[in-house]
Amino acid sequence: MKIPNLPDEFLFSVDKNVATITLNRESKLNTMTPAMGKALLELVPYINANDEIRVVILTGTGERAFSAGSDVKVLDQYGSNWQLRNRVDYARGIWAIRKPVISKIRGYCIGGGLEMALMSDIRYASENAQFGAGEIKLGWHGGAGNTQLLPRVIATGKALEMLLTGDLISAQQAERYGLVDQLLAADQLDAAVDDLAQRIAANAPIAAQLAKHLVRVSQSTAVDIGLQYENDTFAYCFTTKDSQEGRSAFAEKRKPNFTGE
């Protein structure tokens, strides 16, 4: 599978089993245009199909913003209201990534930016990060997960406080709420995220991807169904070469070398 052509507003690189997607529209707080959304959606099957990629980092260029969401000035580019409803949705693009996704957040993480962060699996942020679901101030609510995912990540009352006021919360508040999994000094964020990505990438990819999948299943299905599903994928894991390698390494008291098979 070939890597799709990406616009300049999008940087993409792969290094040591870790792919990094960088929203690169710094002068506009890394806001998203329809063209950027389409590019992201084209990138996702490539990320899913490329076995070299075991973990994905999502971030934005610069200190001012992770992403301030959709560029409201170009919303009309989506077309009619019906076409907006049927848009290629960038936050859903993050959701469609099968590999674990870490959001590395500096500055504003607002609206659709918050939705992308919520569609990620783990969120690390610097102390200057600020979070908000500001859509309500403009006359609508988020359409790509803010009302559905925020209350699954943080407590219902806190979610509604954010969704109904549209006000920003600080990185420290976000960490207390559980929206940020780790809060770091600005100069330590990159190293912490890289370290986290490498620790995940060192584990068996099939087991890691199934674990992500099953955590999602746990948020979507009855617990008894989830437990049965878990047991079947657990059994599947034991058909993989990596599970044999894990057992051998354990017996031989060495570090396993997983290949994703």
Place this chain on the structure above:
Amino acid sequence: MSNELSGSVDLEIHENVAHLILNRPEKLNAMTVKMDEEINSYIYELNNNLDIRAVVLYGKGEKGFCAGSDLTDLGDYGSNWEYRNRFDRNLDYARAIWLIKKPVVAALHGWVVGGGLEMTCASDVRVGSPDAKFLAGEIRWGWHGGSGQTQLLTHTVGPGNANLFLLHGEPVGAEAALRMGLIQEIVDRDKVLDRAIEIAKSIAEKAPIAAQMTKHMVRMAQSIPLEVGLLYENDSFSYCMTTEDAAEGQRAFAEKRKPQFKGR
């Protein structure tokens, strides 16, 4: 390699109806990886081209609609794990049908087997010829279908009938399929495609937003608790009433003329 195998999936657009054609008649339209890639490559166009308001799905040739996956080409999907992940690599042809937002009418004749049956169940309205034979034969070879066979078929025909299909692994004829609700009509062999096109054209004359919302809500009825579905339906209905087409429908009703819908 797949690219040495014959066959294609073709897309034709006739006014407001797209035709999705399985075109490998010499092999009963058995799907290769290349054909799988082709059908997936059309989905964006089908969903985003406003001129397309309905889709007809059919297979070429005398023998049947589709024999499912070409089992000689499964290796081209990659390792077991890669094959498992075909959904998120845009490489599953029954999933492709499921991802179409416009209403899909399937015209079925002869053999409708395995993945062919999964594409059928992923369609919205199904008409079949008297010689149509439906078969979920995967169990004979040591597995069950992975692209909706146990899930969509059960929603379509109910658990008892689905178990008969899935565990017995024997063909089911058109009459029985009609009884089960797998097909909605039986039409003569030489008219089945025309009938499917007729239904698709009729759908294409309706307000596109309302038609697509209807398809969506019928799917919701199969996926979510009824109380949530009823609330969702009412919000979707309210949305429909904000469209230009709903205003046109009300005007046309008052003026006793046929409405002209624009998809807005």
